[in-house]
Amino acid sequence: MPLHQATVPVTPHGLTTGLTTEQKGVTVSTYAERIAPLIRSALEVLRDTDRPLTRQEVMDEVERRVDIPPGLAVVDSGGRVRWRVQLGFRTSEAGVIGWLTKRGAWSITEMGIQALDDFPGVELYEELMREYRARRPTSRQRYSDRSWLIIAEAMARLEPGTWTTLEELRKLADPDIRSRVGRFFDEHPSSTSHRVLSDQGEIPLHFSWARPNRTDDPREVLEREGLEFDSEGRANRTQLVTADDFREILAEVVQVPPVQRAWLVRGSSVDGRDLVPVWLHKESASLAASSLREIAVPISRNELKTIVEDDYQHKSYAVREAKLAEFDAFCNRMRPGDYVLTTTQGKAYVGRITGDAVYVASSDKRSNIRRPVEWLNATRPVPFANLPQPLPAKLHGQSDVVELTDDIAAIEELLTALDIDLGETTSEPPRELLAFPAIGQDLAGEILIDREQLQQLADLLWENKQLILYGPPGTGKTFVARKLAGELAEPSAVKLVQFHPSYTYEDFFEGFRPVQQADGQLAFELRPGPFRQLVEAARQHPSDPYILIIDEINRANLAKVFGELYFLLEYRDDAIGLLYSAEADFTLPPNVFVIGTMNTTDRSIALVDAAMRRRFRFVELHPGLDPIKGLLGRWLENLRKTDELAVHNLDAPDVLDALNARIEDHDLAIGPSYLMKSGVYRRENGLAVVWETAILPLLAEHHYGSPPNVLDRYRLPTLRRALAVPE
Template sequence: MSDTVRTPLLLRACMEVLREADEPIQAKEVADRIAQRVSLTPHELAVINDTGMRRWINHLRWRTSKAASAGWLTKRDGLWSITPAGEAAMDTYDADQFVAEMERRYQEIRKHRKAAVKQLSGDERNIARALSAVEEGAWTSFTALASQANVPVKHVPHFLAQANPALPGSHRVLNEDGTLLPDRLLSATYRGGDMRRKLMSEGVEFDEDGHASPTQRLTADDLAERLAELGEDAEPTPSARAWLVRGSSVEGRDLVPGWQTGGYVSLAGTKLPTITPPVPRDELKAIVEDSYQHMSHAARVAKTAEYDAFLNRMRSGDYLLTTSQGKAFLGRITSDATFVQSDDQRSNLRRTATWFNADRPIPYPKLEDPLPARLASTADVVDLTEDIATIEQLLAKLHVEIEEPAPAPERPLAFREVDDDLANRLMIGRGWLSKQAEVLWDRHQLILYGPPGTGKTYLAQELAYHLAGDPSQVKLVQFHPSYTYEDFFEGFRPVQGKDGKLAFDLHRGPFRRLVDAAREHSSDPYFLIIDEINRANLAKVFGELYFLLEYRNRAISLLYSANDEDTFRLPKNVFIIGTMNTTDRSIALVDAAMRRRFAFVELHPAQSPTDVLLRTWLARLDAEGHLHHNKNAADLLDALNARIEDRDLAIGPSFLMRESIYRSEDGLNRVWESDILPLLAEHHYGSPPEILDRYRLDALHKAPANPRPDPQP
């Protein structure tokens, strides 16, 4: 034990310190409090580098980053705090089990990151692997990253400037002295806003001169050690990508037959000067800006993206798909890109290729979903990598033998099964919950509606968390009258640009971020919960997305698309649960388009499963010895709702499901006077004040509704 860092003991002590704190606390304060309650060994106290970093603190920072990834604690603006999920985990697991479960959850997250890395090739893949070891609260240098990735240092900035959003952490790579590189390639435009502020929010400390703390720096050896600990010392197997390249109408000619005869694929590149691929994207952008001045800005952006994909991102072994005369053809790239001066100037950029089905074309209507939607893009080059499994299925049907096929999904998309534990926790029958899960699986969109206090939002969250199995796959937003498409999906936001000038960046909203994550992890269900969905102008908020709620296999152009390549579709693993308070707006007022796209499930105090919820809860409270007063609360609520004539204005049981109500004799009266009667007064606005007398407790005590039998606890 003397030469081992006691992870379970230290991590448990850390979580206890955070739970006992009244508010988020600094990392140094956390360490000080742990040191006061744990007798640290000489091995743990040993200084491990020239910055004075002690082994146990370095070890704890690494492990708490895993706990943060698991959703059990947060590190924001240098402050640490425990989350409700972390508190629940502490109550569920002992010290050793806590670490084991944390590792399990963390490895699930790592698995998704690995999948993203496998989509890269060569040096990019090596850099991304090394970068994945730099967790929140740490930073590394360009030379350390290059050393671990075994690539030239000059390759790192180019990769980080164009880093795939699915590979986070590029902002954690700094100069040797911990300062930000003032190179335009690594400006905030490319790396996600104010990088220093982002690092500080993760817990990285800076001195007055702008140097990141050397104690939080990871050397090349540190990166190697962490990757080895994560089981990533072996080189990952590269995976093929897939591309749509259009050639059926290039300046009026169909080039596809020539591609198949000549064994190549091409882009026109009509206005390009002689170039030697690969060409860095920033250099390519300058060439396009100069050579295609006659085109609009949006068209030049699209050209740059297409040329970058063809010259730099495609690799030998990638799949090809093209269309001609209503038929689809499949192939594979077999060489790097070259520039040639073609006679007709219609195919200057070329790659050799093998075409599999030149004599067996696939009619467009026989293409399997989601390829028809993806082919709706009018761009000349479209990345189809996320649909590579479908392409390989087509090749299998053509009896084409595939060498080194991309890995199939590890498991099919599925909900976690509704179990007795969930039913018991929600006090709702397992059969009813399973039915709603089946409806959601079938329809993809579901709305829970009913009067206030019926537990709609709580049920939506608990059901989504259970079906997903990971809280990172659930996102909640609340609609309100001023909520817009730009808030919900994407829109331009002002940011500080170069030289301090105001610029506008396309900002992703919560729904776009959820969809992007779901697309990367197609085997996992993702849930968007929209609380108070009827309080916003739905046509305004959803915009063109309304169409996709009904047609998941189709694609559309987005409002803020930079070019035609930016077609968008909703993945099949995205599910939406909305909640609707019928006192705000009757369900009858919801437009037909909305009703057609969502399944509706009513939660009402007079019907199952809500009708016995309060009685079940009170029976449990009584069995635990906490029901001291107001034992007839359920009868009084039934009597109240019997006197409310408008069904949509009934009062749900959640108002009375607080233990404090039953600790004192006047607890029920307090909630009645402060919560329930004001709500009823609002419903009867303009009526004489005496109308509320029929709802007061003394009136209900005189004539309660017929009591229902108490359920068994």
């Protein structure tokens, strides 16, 4: 049923509240009644001017002419004003039916002027939607799958000066096609696909226009359309169109499944009193908000921030920030249908939110903001020990309100175990179990290492999550790490970073970076590092392994680089607060694995502390030990079968073994990769060149300060004479 025909109250997000207006004591207008004056005003602004106007000019003039309804005046965490986003969508629809044009600047057409005269009040909006639905049969016929229709409809509304991401579009689709959304654009080119950017707001690396002969620079096109970029090439996040934005606007055209969230709300110790029994009895949940003045819900985050700063000025800035996050989540972000979890006396209760938040002047100041909740296991609490992972870790956070949306699958697993009917849920179907694929013989044959030995490495990584390959130079540590990771995970799920002495936590995980704003001023924004990006990607695909390769892991100050994450490497089932982010319950997903490499020649491995050794399993790759022992001989045998020019220096394996036999220090041995180059065996002097330019300089460094003739025992002619091989 369209929103403007609804007979029950609706929230600004277009979802039913479950409460009557009499119960709430307020009057709730329909979406149509709130948006219709804005559409009319926009058309009138264009009618009353003698030139085309920019989007910003139209929006500013509408704001001067119309009293914006409170439900549409909300500013989200990205700084976007809801009514402007909604009006942008609706004017795009007006463009489709011919009421206005939006090519660069906006202009009203004769049809638009006539519509202003013909349709008074809310009828203007209703006619707009009727005409638009009638004009969109092509897309309905073309995309028989409802999810593809939703994506197509969303792209049709992505107007100039806005952008979105593949991840936001995936959130609109059914679970079974989410992984294919990226390929949708290859099969169905869209005139707005250049407005789909990376998660960071950057032009995708492999961007190409739908028309092969088009050569415009996509950033220049986007800037002409009104999109703003900072000095690092990232789009303005206030111009981002999210999945929630799409859901609201598409509700009139096609049924979009609402997003379901989950929350932890603490009530076991509110100013010294356990309120959970009260919640269970009264079917509610609440926040104390003891110093908060009476507020009207919903309330914009900016307005709420001003109130919190004033009402809690006697508290520290950290307390004020925490209160703002809790109040905003409870009042604005929670919605009917969301799961809510609470705990008391070592047991957990799960419920569903059934209505909007309301402010009530509580006599004891312990429950001033309340929401109705249907508690699903009020008489069957679940002990902490029986909670599915990762819920136990999330219970350790300090905030009174913690979002658990990423853990809905665990909550529904819990409810299923309690034999509670979940009804029609919007969560994803059960995921495939996380697992490594078995190591194939093809990989073993490619890198000439026994399959069982490679499987042992994979098993160690699976069991311990963290693995370090260490050994002398030239033993293929990084090569093996990359090949192993590529066998166990998809290419997009593998990331490599290299540590060095100046590498920091801010480089590795997250930190503040200077960003030039649209007005030319510099500001600092929190930006994710490679590990944080990998972790967030892993959260989106919990049944797929994600692997971080850290090359030269011992080159950096590990305690400095990992910071509080050091704790999570060992305690994967626990949570911890982050240095910069507001998250108090950050966890490492179980599908994140780490492979490090260490070079033993600089002795830095001896400096690795016990804490590091406890968190990683160590596997040595050494020329005298399996799986590297005999590798050069196996490689050379394969080369001779495929390269008829490789007929020189076939004694290289024996010479290398003789060299390492003369190197007394186990950690200073020379690995075979120096000699695993086809050119060494195509030229008569190929081995001598490598020996003089790569191997001897390395040995000279090891013997720095010794007499010059110390290197004579390592020279190629000397070794060949000892082996009785003619020079």
